[in-house]
Amino acid sequence: MHTHPIRINTPLTMSVYLKTLGCRLNEAELERWGQQFRNAGYSIAQTPEQAALVVINTCAVTAMAVRKSRHAIRQLARRNPQARLVVSGCYATLEPTSVAAELGVDLVVSNQDKDQLVERTRHLLAQPSAPVAATEPGSAALFARGRSRAFIKVQDGCRYRCTFCITTVARGDERSRPIRAIIEEINQYTAAGVQEIVLTGVQLAGYGNDQESDLAELLAAILDKTDIPRIRLGSLEPWGWPPRLLDVFANPRVQPHLHLPLQSGSDRILRRMARRCWRDEFSHLAHHIRAVIPEVNLTTDIIVGFPGETAADWQQTLELVEQVEFGHLHIFPFSPRAGTRAADLPDPVSTQTQQTRVAELHALGQRLKRARLSRYLGWTGPVLWEHQPRQGRYWGYTPHYLRVTTPLPVSGIRATQLSTLDASGEFLHAKLLETTPTTEVTVNHARC
Ligand code: SF4
Structure with missing residues:
Protein backbone atom coordinates (compact mmCIF):
# COMPACT_ATOMS: atom_id res chain seq x y z
CA MET A 1 0.00 0.00 0.00
CA HIS A 2 1.19 3.53 -0.44
CA THR A 3 0.30 6.57 1.56
CA HIS A 4 -1.38 9.76 0.47
CA PRO A 5 -1.00 13.29 1.70
CA ILE A 6 -3.83 14.07 4.15
CA ARG A 7 -6.76 15.59 2.35
CA ILE A 8 -9.77 17.13 4.02
CA ASN A 9 -13.03 16.52 2.18
CA THR A 10 -16.43 17.47 3.39
CA PRO A 11 -19.06 14.79 2.76
CA LEU A 12 -20.91 16.99 0.29
CA THR A 13 -17.89 17.57 -1.96
CA MET A 14 -16.44 14.06 -1.85
CA SER A 15 -17.11 12.23 -5.08
CA VAL A 16 -16.71 8.54 -5.76
CA TYR A 17 -16.15 6.72 -9.04
CA LEU A 18 -17.51 3.17 -9.10
CA LYS A 19 -16.40 0.49 -11.52
CA THR A 20 -17.33 -3.17 -11.82
CA LEU A 21 -16.18 -6.16 -13.83
CA GLY A 22 -17.83 -9.53 -14.19
CA CYS A 23 -21.31 -10.69 -13.32
CA ARG A 24 -24.63 -9.03 -12.65
CA LEU A 25 -24.22 -9.71 -8.96
CA ASN A 26 -21.17 -7.45 -9.02
CA GLU A 27 -23.23 -4.81 -10.82
CA ALA A 28 -25.97 -5.09 -8.22
CA GLU A 29 -23.45 -4.66 -5.42
CA LEU A 30 -21.97 -1.64 -7.12
CA GLU A 31 -25.42 -0.08 -7.37
CA ARG A 32 -26.03 -0.64 -3.68
CA TRP A 33 -22.72 0.94 -2.78
CA GLY A 34 -23.68 3.85 -5.02
CA GLN A 35 -26.87 4.29 -3.01
CA GLN A 36 -25.05 3.98 0.30
CA PHE A 37 -22.39 6.50 -0.75
CA ARG A 38 -25.18 8.88 -1.81
CA ASN A 39 -26.85 8.40 1.56
CA ALA A 40 -23.55 9.26 3.19
CA GLY A 41 -23.37 12.54 1.26
CA TYR A 42 -21.03 11.57 -1.56
CA SER A 43 -21.68 12.35 -5.21
CA ILE A 44 -21.15 9.83 -8.01
CA ALA A 45 -18.39 10.84 -10.43
CA GLN A 46 -18.77 10.08 -14.13
CA THR A 47 -15.02 9.65 -14.69
CA PRO A 48 -12.20 8.52 -12.38
CA GLU A 49 -10.41 11.83 -12.93
CA GLN A 50 -13.27 13.70 -11.21
CA ALA A 51 -13.26 11.45 -8.14
CA ALA A 52 -11.53 11.63 -4.77
CA LEU A 53 -12.33 7.97 -4.22
CA VAL A 54 -12.35 5.07 -6.69
CA VAL A 55 -14.01 1.73 -5.90
CA ILE A 56 -13.54 -1.36 -8.10
CA ASN A 57 -15.53 -4.59 -7.84
CA THR A 58 -13.29 -7.26 -9.38
CA CYS A 59 -13.99 -10.67 -10.93
CA ALA A 60 -12.08 -13.96 -10.94
CA VAL A 61 -14.36 -16.30 -12.85
CA THR A 62 -11.70 -17.01 -15.51
CA ALA A 63 -7.99 -16.34 -15.91
CA MET A 64 -8.99 -13.62 -18.39
CA ALA A 65 -11.27 -11.99 -15.78
CA VAL A 66 -8.35 -11.88 -13.35
CA ARG A 67 -6.16 -10.21 -16.00
CA LYS A 68 -8.87 -7.65 -16.72
CA SER A 69 -9.34 -6.95 -13.01
CA ARG A 70 -5.63 -6.34 -12.52
CA HIS A 71 -5.55 -4.15 -15.61
CA ALA A 72 -8.52 -2.10 -14.34
CA ILE A 73 -6.86 -1.53 -10.94
CA ARG A 74 -3.64 -0.32 -12.57
CA GLN A 75 -5.38 1.79 -15.17
CA LEU A 76 -7.60 3.56 -12.65
CA ALA A 77 -4.65 4.17 -10.32
CA ARG A 78 -2.80 5.71 -13.28
CA ARG A 79 -5.74 7.83 -14.43
CA ASN A 80 -6.11 9.39 -11.00
CA PRO A 81 -3.12 8.76 -8.71
CA GLN A 82 -4.54 11.27 -6.19
CA ALA A 83 -7.72 9.30 -5.54
CA ARG A 84 -8.03 6.75 -2.76
CA LEU A 85 -8.47 3.29 -4.26
CA VAL A 86 -10.69 0.59 -2.72
CA VAL A 87 -10.79 -2.88 -4.29
CA SER A 88 -13.34 -5.61 -3.59
CA GLY A 89 -14.90 -8.60 -5.41
CA CYS A 90 -13.85 -12.16 -6.15
CA TYR A 91 -10.29 -11.44 -7.31
CA ALA A 92 -9.69 -9.25 -4.25
CA THR A 93 -11.08 -12.01 -2.02
CA LEU A 94 -9.07 -14.84 -3.54
CA GLU A 95 -5.80 -12.95 -3.83
CA PRO A 96 -5.93 -10.17 -1.24
CA THR A 97 -2.16 -9.99 -0.84
CA SER A 98 -1.42 -9.41 -4.51
CA VAL A 99 -4.23 -6.86 -4.74
CA ALA A 100 -2.96 -4.99 -1.67
CA ALA A 101 0.50 -4.93 -3.25
CA GLU A 102 -0.74 -3.14 -6.38
CA LEU A 103 0.48 0.44 -6.44
CA GLY A 104 -2.23 2.83 -5.27
CA VAL A 105 -4.54 0.37 -3.50
CA ASP A 106 -5.57 1.75 -0.10
CA LEU A 107 -8.11 -0.80 1.05
CA VAL A 108 -9.06 -4.38 0.10
CA VAL A 109 -12.55 -5.48 1.12
CA SER A 110 -13.33 -9.20 0.85
CA ASN A 111 -16.68 -10.49 -0.39
CA GLN A 112 -17.60 -11.46 3.18
CA ASP A 113 -17.27 -7.82 4.24
CA LYS A 114 -18.90 -6.22 1.20
CA ASP A 115 -21.91 -5.05 3.15
CA GLN A 116 -19.59 -2.90 5.23
CA LEU A 117 -17.58 -1.55 2.27
CA VAL A 118 -18.99 1.95 2.46
CA GLU A 119 -18.58 2.13 6.22
CA ARG A 120 -15.00 0.86 6.06
CA THR A 121 -14.14 3.24 3.28
CA ARG A 122 -15.49 6.16 5.26
CA HIS A 123 -13.48 5.02 8.22
CA LEU A 124 -10.40 4.93 6.02
CA LEU A 125 -11.10 8.45 4.92
CA ALA A 126 -11.89 9.50 8.51
CA GLN A 127 -15.10 11.07 7.33
CA PRO A 128 -17.43 12.65 9.83
CA SER A 129 -20.95 11.21 9.70
CA ALA A 130 -23.18 12.41 6.90
CA PRO A 131 -25.37 15.44 7.33
CA VAL A 132 -29.03 14.71 8.00
CA ALA A 133 -30.06 16.23 4.69
CA ALA A 134 -28.06 13.65 2.78
CA THR A 135 -29.89 10.74 4.35
CA GLU A 136 -33.43 11.87 3.67
CA PRO A 137 -35.70 9.19 2.16
CA GLY A 138 -35.41 8.93 -1.56
CA SER A 139 -31.89 10.27 -1.86
CA ALA A 140 -30.64 6.68 -1.90
CA ALA A 141 -31.96 6.12 -5.35
CA LEU A 142 -30.44 9.23 -6.88
CA PHE A 143 -27.60 7.05 -8.08
CA TYR A 376 -40.69 -11.38 -33.93
CA LEU A 377 -40.74 -9.43 -37.19
CA GLY A 378 -43.97 -7.43 -37.05
CA TRP A 379 -44.33 -7.99 -33.27
CA THR A 380 -45.89 -5.06 -31.43
CA GLY A 381 -45.47 -4.50 -27.72
CA PRO A 382 -43.71 -2.64 -24.91
CA VAL A 383 -39.96 -2.06 -25.25
CA LEU A 384 -37.89 -0.59 -22.43
CA TRP A 385 -35.53 1.93 -23.97
CA GLU A 386 -32.26 3.02 -22.42
CA HIS A 387 -31.96 6.76 -21.83
CA GLN A 388 -28.53 7.25 -23.37
CA PRO A 389 -27.68 6.60 -27.02
CA ARG A 390 -24.73 4.38 -27.88
CA GLN A 391 -22.93 4.38 -31.24
CA GLY A 392 -25.39 7.05 -32.38
CA ARG A 393 -28.46 4.85 -31.82
CA TYR A 394 -30.99 4.18 -29.07
CA TRP A 395 -31.24 0.66 -27.68
CA GLY A 396 -33.92 -1.24 -25.86
CA TYR A 397 -35.15 -4.67 -24.83
CA THR A 398 -38.45 -6.41 -25.39
CA PRO A 399 -39.95 -8.30 -22.42
CA HIS A 400 -38.25 -11.44 -23.82
CA TYR A 401 -34.89 -9.67 -23.71
CA LEU A 402 -34.52 -9.30 -27.45
CA ARG A 403 -32.29 -6.36 -28.31
CA VAL A 404 -33.83 -3.70 -30.52
CA THR A 405 -32.71 -0.34 -31.87
CA THR A 406 -33.93 2.92 -33.39
CA PRO A 407 -32.11 6.05 -34.57
CA LEU A 408 -34.82 8.27 -32.97
CA PRO A 409 -34.43 9.62 -29.43
CA VAL A 410 -36.62 7.62 -27.06
CA SER A 411 -36.59 6.51 -23.44
CA GLY A 412 -38.65 4.51 -20.97
CA ILE A 413 -41.30 1.97 -21.90
CA ARG A 414 -42.82 2.67 -25.32
CA ALA A 415 -45.18 0.75 -27.55
CA THR A 416 -42.97 -0.42 -30.39
CA GLN A 417 -43.17 -2.45 -33.56
CA LEU A 418 -40.29 -4.61 -34.69
CA SER A 419 -39.70 -4.13 -38.38
CA THR A 420 -36.47 -5.66 -39.73
CA LEU A 421 -33.67 -7.93 -38.65
CA ASP A 422 -30.25 -6.27 -38.73
CA ALA A 423 -27.80 -7.74 -41.25
CA SER A 424 -25.60 -8.86 -38.32
CA GLY A 425 -28.45 -11.08 -37.08
CA GLU A 426 -27.84 -9.73 -33.56
CA PHE A 427 -30.77 -7.33 -33.10
CA LEU A 428 -33.99 -5.99 -34.60
CA HIS A 429 -34.80 -2.54 -35.95
CA ALA A 430 -37.86 -0.97 -34.38
CA LYS A 431 -40.58 1.58 -35.16
CA LEU A 432 -42.11 3.58 -32.29
CA LEU A 433 -45.90 3.56 -32.12
CA GLU A 434 -48.12 6.35 -30.92
CA THR A 435 -50.34 4.13 -28.77
CA THR A 436 -50.23 4.18 -24.97
CA PRO A 437 -47.48 1.99 -23.58
CA THR A 438 -48.55 -1.11 -21.76
CA THR A 439 -46.75 -3.77 -19.80
CA GLU A 440 -48.91 -6.41 -21.46
CA VAL A 441 -46.97 -8.82 -23.65
CA THR A 442 -48.77 -9.03 -26.97
CA VAL A 443 -46.79 -11.78 -28.56
CA ASN A 444 -48.49 -13.96 -31.10
CA HIS A 445 -47.99 -17.27 -29.31
CA ALA A 446 -48.48 -19.32 -32.44
CA ARG A 447 -45.29 -17.82 -33.84
CA CYS A 448 -43.07 -18.36 -30.83
S1 SF4 B 1 -21.01 -23.91 -7.52
FE1 SF4 B 1 -20.95 -22.13 -8.92
S2 SF4 B 1 -21.78 -22.90 -10.86
FE2 SF4 B 1 -22.30 -24.41 -9.28
S3 SF4 B 1 -24.37 -23.85 -8.62
FE3 SF4 B 1 -22.93 -22.78 -7.24
S4 SF4 B 1 -22.56 -20.77 -8.18
FE4 SF4 B 1 -23.55 -22.07 -9.74
Missing part, protein backbone atom coordinates in the same frame (compact mmCIF):
# COMPACT_ATOMS: atom_id res chain seq x y z
CA ALA A 144 -30.15 5.47 -10.35
CA ARG A 145 -31.22 8.74 -11.97
CA GLY A 146 -31.17 8.45 -15.75
CA ARG A 147 -31.12 4.66 -15.60
CA SER A 148 -33.93 2.50 -16.90
CA ARG A 149 -32.81 -0.79 -15.36
CA ALA A 150 -31.24 -1.73 -12.03
CA PHE A 151 -29.74 -4.96 -10.69
CA ILE A 152 -30.83 -6.00 -7.21
CA LYS A 153 -28.69 -8.43 -5.29
CA VAL A 154 -31.04 -10.66 -3.30
CA GLN A 155 -28.75 -13.54 -2.40
CA ASP A 156 -25.06 -14.37 -2.13
CA GLY A 157 -23.04 -17.58 -1.81
CA CYS A 158 -23.71 -21.14 -2.93
CA ARG A 159 -23.84 -24.50 -1.19
CA TYR A 160 -22.95 -26.45 -4.35
CA ARG A 161 -19.46 -27.20 -5.46
CA CYS A 162 -19.41 -27.34 -9.25
CA THR A 163 -15.86 -28.35 -10.06
CA PHE A 164 -15.14 -25.43 -12.42
CA CYS A 165 -16.58 -22.73 -10.18
CA ILE A 166 -14.32 -20.38 -8.27
CA THR A 167 -17.26 -18.20 -7.32
CA THR A 168 -18.40 -20.69 -4.74
CA VAL A 169 -14.98 -20.50 -3.05
CA ALA A 170 -14.88 -16.71 -3.30
CA ARG A 171 -18.41 -16.07 -2.13
CA GLY A 172 -18.91 -18.56 0.71
CA ASP A 173 -22.18 -19.98 2.09
CA GLU A 174 -25.67 -18.99 1.04
CA ARG A 175 -27.09 -15.83 2.53
CA SER A 176 -30.35 -14.18 1.49
CA ARG A 177 -31.45 -10.62 2.06
CA PRO A 178 -34.75 -10.19 3.89
CA ILE A 179 -37.77 -9.54 1.66
CA ARG A 180 -38.47 -6.26 3.48
CA ALA A 181 -35.03 -4.81 2.58
CA ILE A 182 -35.39 -5.86 -1.07
CA ILE A 183 -38.85 -4.28 -1.34
CA GLU A 184 -37.52 -1.07 0.17
CA GLU A 185 -34.66 -0.94 -2.34
CA ILE A 186 -36.99 -1.59 -5.28
CA ASN A 187 -39.36 1.14 -4.11
CA GLN A 188 -36.46 3.58 -4.00
CA TYR A 189 -35.47 2.67 -7.54
CA THR A 190 -39.07 3.01 -8.71
CA ALA A 191 -39.28 6.48 -7.14
CA ALA A 192 -36.09 7.41 -9.05
CA GLY A 193 -37.65 6.40 -12.37
CA VAL A 194 -36.15 2.94 -12.83
CA GLN A 195 -38.59 0.76 -14.79
CA GLU A 196 -37.03 -2.66 -14.68
CA ILE A 197 -35.25 -4.54 -11.92
CA VAL A 198 -33.18 -7.68 -12.42
CA LEU A 199 -32.97 -9.97 -9.40
CA THR A 200 -29.48 -11.42 -9.08
CA GLY A 201 -27.73 -13.94 -6.84
CA VAL A 202 -24.91 -16.46 -7.03
CA GLN A 203 -27.48 -19.23 -6.62
CA LEU A 204 -30.72 -17.35 -7.16
CA ALA A 205 -32.90 -20.49 -7.04
CA GLY A 206 -31.69 -20.98 -3.46
CA TYR A 207 -33.06 -17.60 -2.36
CA GLY A 208 -34.65 -17.87 1.08
CA ASN A 209 -33.18 -21.25 2.09
CA ASP A 210 -31.75 -19.54 5.16
CA GLN A 211 -34.87 -17.43 5.78
CA GLU A 212 -37.74 -19.92 5.59
CA SER A 213 -38.74 -18.25 2.37
CA ASP A 214 -38.19 -18.86 -1.34
CA LEU A 215 -37.90 -17.14 -4.68
CA ALA A 216 -41.61 -17.58 -5.52
CA GLU A 217 -42.54 -15.87 -2.26
CA LEU A 218 -40.09 -13.05 -2.94
CA LEU A 219 -41.54 -12.48 -6.42
CA ALA A 220 -45.10 -12.52 -5.07
CA ALA A 221 -44.12 -9.91 -2.46
CA ILE A 222 -42.45 -7.69 -5.10
CA LEU A 223 -45.58 -7.90 -7.27
CA ASP A 224 -47.75 -7.04 -4.31
CA LYS A 225 -45.71 -4.35 -2.57
CA THR A 226 -44.00 -2.45 -5.38
CA ASP A 227 -45.10 -0.74 -8.58
CA ILE A 228 -41.95 -1.53 -10.55
CA PRO A 229 -43.27 -2.13 -14.09
CA ARG A 230 -40.87 -4.92 -15.09
CA ILE A 231 -39.24 -7.68 -13.05
CA ARG A 232 -36.63 -9.94 -14.59
CA LEU A 233 -34.77 -12.89 -13.11
CA GLY A 234 -30.99 -13.09 -13.47
CA SER A 235 -29.12 -16.33 -14.10
CA LEU A 236 -30.93 -19.26 -12.46
CA GLU A 237 -29.40 -22.71 -11.97
CA PRO A 238 -31.82 -25.27 -13.45
CA TRP A 239 -32.52 -27.20 -10.24
CA GLY A 240 -33.85 -26.77 -6.72
CA TRP A 241 -36.66 -24.41 -7.74
CA PRO A 242 -39.46 -23.74 -5.29
CA PRO A 243 -42.78 -25.26 -6.32
CA ARG A 244 -45.01 -22.91 -8.33
CA LEU A 245 -42.12 -20.61 -9.32
CA LEU A 246 -43.40 -20.47 -12.89
CA ASP A 247 -46.88 -19.39 -11.70
CA VAL A 248 -45.64 -15.83 -11.15
CA PHE A 249 -44.96 -15.52 -14.89
CA ALA A 250 -48.73 -15.31 -15.38
CA ASN A 251 -48.33 -11.70 -14.24
CA PRO A 252 -47.08 -9.68 -17.26
CA ARG A 253 -44.80 -7.63 -15.01
CA VAL A 254 -42.58 -10.73 -14.68
CA GLN A 255 -40.65 -10.80 -17.94
CA PRO A 256 -40.68 -13.97 -20.09
CA HIS A 257 -36.95 -14.58 -20.14
CA LEU A 258 -34.92 -17.18 -18.25
CA HIS A 259 -31.17 -17.62 -18.31
CA LEU A 260 -30.52 -21.24 -17.33
CA PRO A 261 -26.84 -22.32 -17.35
CA LEU A 262 -26.62 -25.72 -19.08
CA GLN A 263 -22.77 -25.89 -19.29
CA SER A 264 -22.78 -29.23 -21.18
CA GLY A 265 -25.27 -31.51 -22.91
CA SER A 266 -23.41 -34.69 -21.93
CA ASP A 267 -24.22 -36.47 -18.65
CA ARG A 268 -20.65 -37.76 -18.49
CA ILE A 269 -19.29 -34.20 -18.51
CA LEU A 270 -22.06 -32.88 -16.26
CA ARG A 271 -21.00 -35.50 -13.71
CA ARG A 272 -17.36 -34.36 -13.98
CA MET A 273 -18.59 -30.81 -13.44
CA ALA A 274 -20.63 -31.98 -10.37
CA ARG A 275 -23.76 -30.36 -11.79
CA ARG A 276 -27.21 -31.26 -10.42
CA CYS A 277 -29.28 -31.28 -13.59
CA TRP A 278 -28.85 -34.06 -16.13
CA ARG A 279 -29.41 -33.78 -19.84
CA ASP A 280 -32.93 -35.25 -19.82
CA GLU A 281 -33.96 -33.21 -16.80
CA PHE A 282 -32.86 -30.02 -18.53
CA SER A 283 -34.71 -30.98 -21.67
CA HIS A 284 -37.91 -31.72 -19.70
CA LEU A 285 -37.57 -28.49 -17.76
CA ALA A 286 -37.22 -26.44 -20.96
CA HIS A 287 -40.22 -28.22 -22.42
CA HIS A 288 -42.30 -27.57 -19.32
CA ILE A 289 -41.30 -23.87 -19.22
CA ARG A 290 -42.31 -23.42 -22.86
CA ALA A 291 -45.68 -25.07 -22.12
CA VAL A 292 -46.32 -22.65 -19.22
CA ILE A 293 -44.78 -19.50 -20.78
CA PRO A 294 -45.13 -19.97 -24.55
CA GLU A 295 -43.33 -16.73 -25.43
CA VAL A 296 -40.34 -17.39 -23.17
CA ASN A 297 -36.82 -16.71 -24.39
CA LEU A 298 -34.35 -19.22 -22.93
CA THR A 299 -30.66 -18.31 -22.87
CA THR A 300 -27.72 -20.23 -21.44
CA ASP A 301 -24.01 -20.64 -20.62
CA ILE A 302 -21.90 -23.39 -22.20
CA ILE A 303 -18.36 -24.38 -21.21
CA VAL A 304 -16.41 -25.62 -24.24
CA GLY A 305 -13.55 -28.12 -23.96
CA PHE A 306 -14.05 -29.23 -20.35
CA PRO A 307 -11.41 -31.88 -19.45
CA GLY A 308 -12.42 -35.25 -20.87
CA GLU A 309 -14.94 -33.83 -23.37
CA THR A 310 -14.93 -36.26 -26.32
CA ALA A 311 -16.34 -35.72 -29.81
CA ALA A 312 -19.43 -37.71 -28.74
CA ASP A 313 -19.93 -35.53 -25.63
CA TRP A 314 -19.59 -32.45 -27.76
CA GLN A 315 -22.14 -33.73 -30.24
CA GLN A 316 -24.63 -34.19 -27.40
CA THR A 317 -24.13 -30.58 -26.34
CA LEU A 318 -24.75 -29.31 -29.88
CA GLU A 319 -27.89 -31.46 -30.16
CA LEU A 320 -29.34 -30.26 -26.87
CA VAL A 321 -28.59 -26.60 -27.64
CA GLU A 322 -30.38 -26.99 -30.95
CA GLN A 323 -33.30 -28.86 -29.41
CA VAL A 324 -33.89 -26.27 -26.67
CA GLU A 325 -33.60 -23.44 -29.24
CA PHE A 326 -31.74 -21.07 -26.98
CA GLY A 327 -32.10 -17.42 -27.99
CA HIS A 328 -28.58 -16.53 -26.85
CA LEU A 329 -25.47 -18.44 -25.78
CA HIS A 330 -22.69 -17.28 -23.47
CA ILE A 331 -19.74 -19.37 -24.62
CA PHE A 332 -16.86 -20.00 -22.19
CA PRO A 333 -13.81 -21.86 -23.50
CA PHE A 334 -12.61 -23.89 -20.48
CA SER A 335 -9.45 -22.62 -18.82
CA PRO A 336 -8.13 -24.26 -15.65
CA ARG A 337 -8.63 -21.98 -12.68
CA ALA A 338 -6.27 -22.50 -9.74
CA GLY A 339 -8.24 -23.38 -6.61
CA THR A 340 -10.95 -25.34 -8.45
CA ARG A 341 -11.20 -29.14 -8.66
CA ALA A 342 -11.53 -28.96 -12.44
CA ALA A 343 -8.01 -27.55 -12.66
CA ASP A 344 -6.67 -30.97 -11.58
CA LEU A 345 -8.84 -33.13 -13.84
CA PRO A 346 -7.03 -35.29 -16.42
CA ASP A 347 -7.63 -35.47 -20.19
CA PRO A 348 -7.38 -31.81 -21.22
CA VAL A 349 -8.89 -30.89 -24.58
CA SER A 350 -6.34 -29.46 -27.03
CA THR A 351 -6.52 -25.74 -27.77
CA GLN A 352 -7.12 -26.46 -31.43
CA THR A 353 -10.09 -28.74 -30.71
CA GLN A 354 -11.43 -26.20 -28.27
CA GLN A 355 -11.20 -23.41 -30.84
CA THR A 356 -12.96 -25.55 -33.46
CA ARG A 357 -15.77 -26.32 -30.99
CA VAL A 358 -16.11 -22.67 -29.96
CA ALA A 359 -16.47 -21.69 -33.63
CA GLU A 360 -19.02 -24.45 -34.20
CA LEU A 361 -21.10 -23.42 -31.19
CA HIS A 362 -20.84 -19.77 -32.11
CA ALA A 363 -22.24 -20.52 -35.57
CA LEU A 364 -25.08 -22.57 -34.08
CA GLY A 365 -25.85 -19.81 -31.55
CA GLN A 366 -26.02 -17.22 -34.33
CA ARG A 367 -28.33 -19.41 -36.40
CA LEU A 368 -30.67 -19.95 -33.43
CA LYS A 369 -30.65 -16.27 -32.52
CA ARG A 370 -31.42 -15.24 -36.09
CA ALA A 371 -34.31 -17.71 -36.17
CA ARG A 372 -35.70 -16.46 -32.84
CA LEU A 373 -35.42 -12.79 -33.78
CA SER A 374 -37.03 -13.45 -37.17
CA ARG A 375 -40.12 -14.82 -35.42
